[in-house]
Amino acid sequence: MRYAVIGTGAVGGYYGGLLARHGLDVHFLLHSDYIHVKKSGLVVESKDGDFVLPQVQAYSRPEDMPPCDVVIVALKTTQNAQLAAILPHVVKEKGIVVVLQNGLGLESDIARIVPHATILGGLCFLCSNKIGPGHIKHIDHGTIVLGEYAQEYRPCGITDNLELLSREFEQAGVLVKLSDNLGEARWRKLVWNVPFNGLSVVLDATTAQIMGCPATRSLARDIMIEVVTGANKCGYSVEEQYADDMLLRTEKMAVYKTSMKLDFERGMPLEIEKMYWRPVAEAESAGYVMTAVRTLALQLEYWDGRCAIES
Amino acid sequence: MRYAVIGTGAVGGYYGGLLARHGLDVHFLLHSDYIHVKKSGLVVESKDGDFVLPQVQAYSRPEDMPPCDVVIVALKTTQNAQLAAILPHVVKEKGIVVVLQNGLGLESDIARIVPHATILGGLCFLCSNKIGPGHIKHIDHGTIVLGEYAQEYRPCGITDNLELLSREFEQAGVLVKLSDNLGEARWRKLVWNVPFNGLSVVLDATTAQIMGCPATRSLARDIMIEVVTGANKCGYSVEEQYADDMLLRTEKMAVYKTSMKLDFERGMPLEIEKMYWRPVAEAESAGYVMTAVRTLALQLEYWDGRCAIES
Secondary structure: OEEEEEOOOOOHHHHHHHHHHOOOEEEEEOOOOHHHHHHHOEEEEEOOOOEEEOOOEEEOOHHHOOOEEEEEEOOOHHHHHHHHHHHHHHEEEEEEEEEOOOOOOHHHHHHHHOOOOEEEEEEEEEEEEEEEOOEEEEEEEEEEEEEEOOHHHOOOOOOHHHHHHHHHHHHOOOOEEEEOOHHHHHHHHHHHHHHHHHHHHHOOOOHHHHHHOHHHHHHHHHHHHHHHHHHHHOOOOOOHHHHHHHHHHHHHOOOOOOHHHHHHHOOOOOOHHHHHHHHHHHHHHOOOOOHHHHHHHHHHHHHOOOOOOOO | OEEEEEOOOOOHHHHHHHHHHOOOEEEEEOOOOHHHHHHHOEEEEEOOOOEEEOOOEEEOOHHHOOOEEEEEEOOOHHHHHHHHHHHHHHEEEEEEEEEOOOOOOHHHHHHHHOOOOEEEEEEEEEEEEEEEOOEEEEEEEEEEEEEEOOHHHOOOOOOHHHHHHHHHHHHOOOOEEEEOOHHHHHHHHHHHHHHHHHHHHHOOOOHHHHHHOHHHHHHHHHHHHHHHHHHHHOOOOOOHHHHHHHHHHHHHOOOOOOHHHHHHHOOOOOOHHHHHHHHHHHHHHOOOOOHHHHHHHHHHHHHOOOOOOOO
């Protein structure tokens, strides 16, 4: 099987790096790091053992890549408009696209671009940063929850494609959990991402600071419960207890800067559309207004610079 | 009539200064500025004409003040716990207390301290800053909306005391509008104060920046509508149009830093309790959850330093 990695950053560089180290045929699409990686390869510092791939198959243009059986999408969702120009070149006629991004509605967007592909969605429980060109630092965790997409996010069970990908990833050292309900898995991930990504930017805070203040800890929980309620209104089954479990787990976490906070500090666009507005819109279609989530999203729009620069 | 001003800052210094300039017998309670004002008096720079009061009756201890007919409370509400030790010394047996503060439940608190006094509430539509010890800069406006307090904020009409105070203030050059419904007047003031004070701190923004960004302009309106709805649930009559009128007026305002933003920049405690939690609690008693207001209040608690310092 031939692999492509679209977006070789903290996520794509880490997982793609593991697959390549395992000897799989992996083709990396890069943008700003292309020249560096073409010349010097990839470096992955990992708590599970550092490794270097001195030579990788690197590309700067999707037209130059061979058609691949498995295409891993690991761009920031703010760049997803590029996928329409990338995927048709890279995904084989009956290929598999694995979407390793956060938010909602990613697979349905991609299904419109490559309607004949199988589309899997993956939720990465990964602490990883890109700390330099072609240089990934894997801090902790790494499990992927993988589910298959069917039209309108109908649950479609544990498919052969899921089993196949799971085996490939696990052989390369990636823990995979399979989900028979991708939509629900995506909403569950949002239960943590929505409060902690947003609040970390708006409050200029680490997770420890958010949790250390009774007011913002309580606000984080309020927002989690709103997302849980949104999920349930949309027909998924997520318990309030799940929010409290996540809260407890966050309390025990080391001081952690969310990915949105890192993006913000680097002056990169924030993933507001897929992580906030899509869930808000889906919940509203189901008759539920997520007011606190909406409040946070509007504040994020301000910090995202689209506004702050104007005035 | 003998006047006392409790809190000689942007509000108390300005209105008290006007009364004293008009020749009224005004006694000023001061804290940090006492020695300066005792020695050098009060300076008011005003768009309506600067004036200096080289000598004012200044006090640092309420015990030293004479009993007064009219006591103007112009402290920050974060200092209201001091009123129990101040007012019994300063308010005559049948005196009048005029509460020139923002928020809810201020008069009912004071009624417990001086049960025999008449209590009036005043909403100041005033742009004024204290720019140095005993030095007030009056930027714009100055109208006071004045209403009388009756138990549980029952509307009690335009009373003789309101007429009396209105005449006294107007002779000194202060525009006064009388309200027959103090509770409603206080809620109306919150329609502007809640969004713009809170957002200016959380977003580190002027009113022009909040209004200049479509996202935060829309958020300000959402919050205004929540406050309007809260007021109506509590039995007052405030129209949505009132929010839109205020929004339009804010758009036409000069770049303006809210009082909460100024407090924040000076490291002073924020008026969250009276301006946010009381309205949230009153609305909740009436069965309405103001989620966006609550979200903003919890964020303000974080910035208020009670939390930010801990972690």
